[in-house]
Amino acid sequence: xxxxxxxxxxxxxxxxxxxxxxxxxxxxxxxxxxxxxxxxxxxxxxxxxxxxxxxxxxxxxxxxxxxxxxxxxxxxxxxxxxxxxxxxxxxxxxxxxxxxxxxxxxxxx
Amino acid sequence: xxxxxxxxxxxxxxxxxxxxxxxxxxxxxxxxxxxxxxxxxxxxxxxxxxxxxxxxxxxxxxxxxxxxxxxxxxxxxxxxxxxxxxxxxxxxxxxxxxxxxxxxxxxxxxxxxxxxx
Numbered sequence: 369x370x371x372x373x374x375x376x377x378x379x380x381x382x383x384x385x386x387x388x389x390x391x392x393x394x395x396x397x398x399x400x401x402x403x404x405x406x407x408x409x410x411x412x413x414x415x416x417x418x419x420x421x422x423x424x425x426x427x428x429x430x431x432x433x434x435x436x437x438x439x440x441x442x443x444x445x446x447x448x449x450x451x452x453x454x455x456x457x458x459x460x461x462x463x464x465x466x467x468x469x470x471x472x473x474x475x476x477x
Numbered sequence: 478x479x480x481x482x483x484x485x486x487x488x489x490x491x492x493x494x495x496x497x498x499x500x501x502x503x504x505x506x507x508x509x510x511x512x513x514x515x516x517x518x519x520x521x522x523x524x525x526x527x528x529x530x531x532x533x534x535x536x537x538x539x540x541x542x543x544x545x546x547x548x549x550x551x552x553x554x555x556x557x558x559x560x561x562x563x564x565x566x567x568x569x570x571x572x573x574x575x576x577x578x579x580x581x582x583x584x585x586x587x588x589x590x591x592x593x594x
Contacts, residue, residue, distance in 0.1 A: 398575065398578050398579075401582070409588075410587050410588055411520065411567070416580075453518060459580050464508075464533070464574070464583070465522065467519070467521070470519075470520075
C-alpha cells in the first residue's frame, strides 16, 4: 500500500527554526520529494532525497531515514514569505508521485 | 520564460457542459501529467503521458479525456461536468518517465481553477 502522513498545520515565529515531519509507506522506495506551495500557486520543487542523511540547501534542509520511513524538512531563519503549504511526496509502485496532504505553515511576527 | 503553462487560469461553467484545459511545456521534457487538487488541497495524479503515449490512468471517470498532440502539449477535455469536478487542475512535466528506479523531478504549471455551478 501507500500512505504519506504529515501534520496538517504548524505555526512558527519569524527568525525561528521549524521542522516538518513526514512518514511514508510506499510500494518500493525511489526517493522522497518536498515541494512548497504558496496559496493559489503551483507546487515548486524544494528537495529530493534518495540516500539517508541530511541535505542542506541554504535555509532549507531535508533529512531522510529509509529504515524508519521518515523524512523531515527543516526551515531555518524563518521569513514571512515561508508561509505556505509543504508537500511531502514519493513514487510508489507505478505511480510517479504520491503526495501527502500537505502541512500548512504559518509564520508569525 | 514560462516553463509549464496552462490556459485558462480560471474556468467557471455550468453543470453538464464540456470544457477543455490546455497545457504546454517548453522544457523539452518527454513526460507530462495531470493532477487534481481538491478543496482540502490534496494533490492526486490523474494521467501521465510519455512521448504522446498514455502511461498512467488513475481511476478517473471516462468523462475526462486527455490528449497529447505532441510531447510538449497535454490537454484535458472534460465532458458533462459535475459539481464534484470543481477543483484546481495542475499540469506537470518531467524530463522522462520513472524507469529502473530512476525518478525525475516534476515541474508544475500554475493551475486552472475550475468551478462548476
